[in-house]
Amino acid sequence: MKFLCVPCDQPMNLHSTHGPFDGSMSIVYKCSACDVQMAMLTNKAETQMVRSLGVKIGGRTTPAEPMETLRSNLAVSHEESASEPVPSGGKCPFTGVISDAIASAETESALTWTPEALTRLEAIPDYVQPMVKRNIEDYTRAKNLSVIDDTVMDDMKGQLGM
Amino acid sequence: MKNYNDIATDGGSDVLGQVAEQLDRLNQRLKRIRTMIAVMSGKGGVGKSTVTACMADALTRSGIRTGVMDADLNGPCMMQMMGVSDFKPLSRNGSMAAARNEFGIPVMSMGMFLPGEYTPLVWEANTQQGAYTWRSMVEMSALRELLSDTDWGDLDVLLIDLPPGAERLQNLADLLPNLSGTVVVTTPSLVAMKVVGRSISMATEIAKVRVAGVIENMSAVVCPACDYRDQFFRGDSTVKDLAEAHNVPYLGAIPYDQGLAYYLDSGESYLKHHPSKPAAAAILEITQRMVSWIKPQFS
Numbered sequence: 503m504k505f506l507c508v509p510c511d512q513p514m515n516l517h518s519t520h521g522p523f524d525g526s527m528s529i530v531y532k533c534s535a536c537d538v539q540m541a542m543l544t545n546k547a548e549t550q551m552v553r554s555l556g557v558k559i560g561g562r563t564t565p566a567e568p569m570e571t572l573r574s575n576l577a578v579s580h581e582e583s584a585s586e587p588v589p590s591g592g593k594c595p596f597t598g599v600i601s602d603a604i605a606s607a608e609t610e611s612a613l614t615w616t617p618e619a620l621t622r623l624e625a626i627p628d629y630v631q632p633m634v635k636r637n638i639e640d641y642t643r644a645k646n647l648s649v650i651d652d653t654v655m656d657d658m659k660g661q662l663g664m
Numbered sequence: 665m666k667n668y669n670d671i672a673t674d675g676g677s678d679v680l681g682q683v684a685e686q687l688d689r690l691n692q693r694l695k696r697i698r699t700m701i702a703v704m705s706g707k708g709g710v711g712k713s714t715v716t717a718c719m720a721d722a723l724t725r726s727g728i729r730t731g732v733m734d735a736d737l738n739g740p741c742m743m744q745m746m747g748v749s750d751f752k753p754l755s756r757n758g759s760m761a762a763a764r765n766e767f768g769i770p771v772m773s774m775g776m777f778l779p780g781e782y783t784p785l786v787w788e789a790n791t792q793q794g795a796y797t798w799r800s801m802v803e804m805s806a807l808r809e810l811l812s813d814t815d816w817g818d819l820d821v822l823l824i825d826l827p828p829g830a831e832r833l834q835n836l837a838d839l840l841p842n843l844s845g846t847v848v849v850t851t852p853s854l855v856a857m858k859v860v861g862r863s864i865s866m867a868t869e870i871a872k873v874r875v876a877g878v879i880e881n882m883s884a885v886v887c888p889a890c891d892y893r894d895q896f897f898r899g900d901s902t903v904k905d906l907a908e909a910h911n912v913p914y915l916g917a918i919p920y921d922q923g924l925a926y927y928l929d930s931g932e933s934y935l936k937h938h939p940s941k942p943a944a945a946a947i948l949e950i951t952q953r954m955v956s957w958i959k960p961q962f963s
């Protein structure tokens with residue numbers, strides 16, 4: 503898949519990736535001529551399709567480890583010893599370039615969402631949820647908070663129009 | 665406005681380059697393997713794995729360096745049949761070491777990566793709903809890695825034990841354009857032969873894979889006491905007719921033997937323990953025909 507900036511008639515280049523959040527990734531492309539950015543938002547099935555191919559969006563930064571796709575895609579596998587770790591980054595098709603994002607995603611999962619806050623998040627249309635969730639979690643982290651509750655959601659309400 | 669072909673790259677991912685690299689890795693590995701033969705049928709329960717295990721044993725006894733790849737990801741059984749059930753995969757120098765049985769036959773199987781005897785193969789996903797859309801893709805990736813990332817060493821023959829399903833050979837042929845050929849296993853049951861006939865057509869007409877021959881499994885039952893032989897399945901059509909109708913060689917018939925099932929269940933060599941039994945004699949004879957088919961391809 504390639505992206506074209508129509509006004510400039512120039513190819514767009516990968517700029518950044520965000521997620522995965524609930525199986526969805528946001529992949530941002532930028533026009534090299536006019537700097538306009540656009541984001542491709544994947545649904546769960548699309549994320550999984552890329553992952554199934556054993557390729558990395560953003561390109562590989564490290565050589566493939568033996569049976570990387572197989573081992574990292576198994577839901578349940580042998581306990582791996584310290585000398586035999588599950589291939590790093592293999593869980594996600596985007597991690598070739600964004601291992602930091604995965605680390606970040608893992609940190610984000612450490613944040614606690616209260617049921618009320620989660621209900622409010624789920625009321626947002628599916629296609630923007632990943633972006634909104636990331637923004638809320640970034641905001642929470644910036645405030646040195648670990649729980650996302652109604653107060654945090656209210657703080658964000660004006661900014662996000664929820 | 666530019667079209668797809670006017671733009672040289674995909675913006676930074678080089679997905680096509682990554683796929684090419686995967687195939688290059690596979691080709692590099694397979695350079696050390698002189699021939700690759702798929703054992704197929706299309707029908708389940710006819711004895712593909714039994715034939716694979718016994719043929720690997722017999723080929724090795726003939727001095728042919730043989731390996732076994734279990735391509736049945738969802739129902740792997742070659743670990744048990746080849747006597748390497750306890751093997752745990754370990755990576756070494758950028759490859760995964762193959763299990764080696766008591767005769768040094770390298771074996772690789774999905775079963776080695778599953779923790780329990782009854783653990784089903786489940787691929788991690790955000791949801792298993794709609795898994796039919798991507799499961800076959802991840803399984804092809806897994807199959808490719810089992811072939812390309814295993815340290816097979818130098819082999820004369822790699823036997824690839826396929827799961828049931830006529831389309832499996834075509835998938836494998838897509839992955840391995842240099843697949844040397846296929847051996848087709850069937851029982852003399854009319855139902856099995858009809859399905860297997862379609863699989864042979866698929867192999868020759870669609871996948872364009874050479875058929876080394878058809879093996880008739882469970883052709884008869886032999887009394888262990890008096891050697892009286894009776895048909896296992898009754899009917900007018902024969903496996904020889906099936907082979908003739910498709911213009912492929914008939915390699916021979918293996919009679920049913922309880923002992924064969926027993927030794928494969930326990931992972932021991934049936935040929936070692938009972939070389940003179942009718943089933944063992946048939947396996948050795950069929951294997952010699954296979955050797956005659958394989959050897960000209962070595963050069």
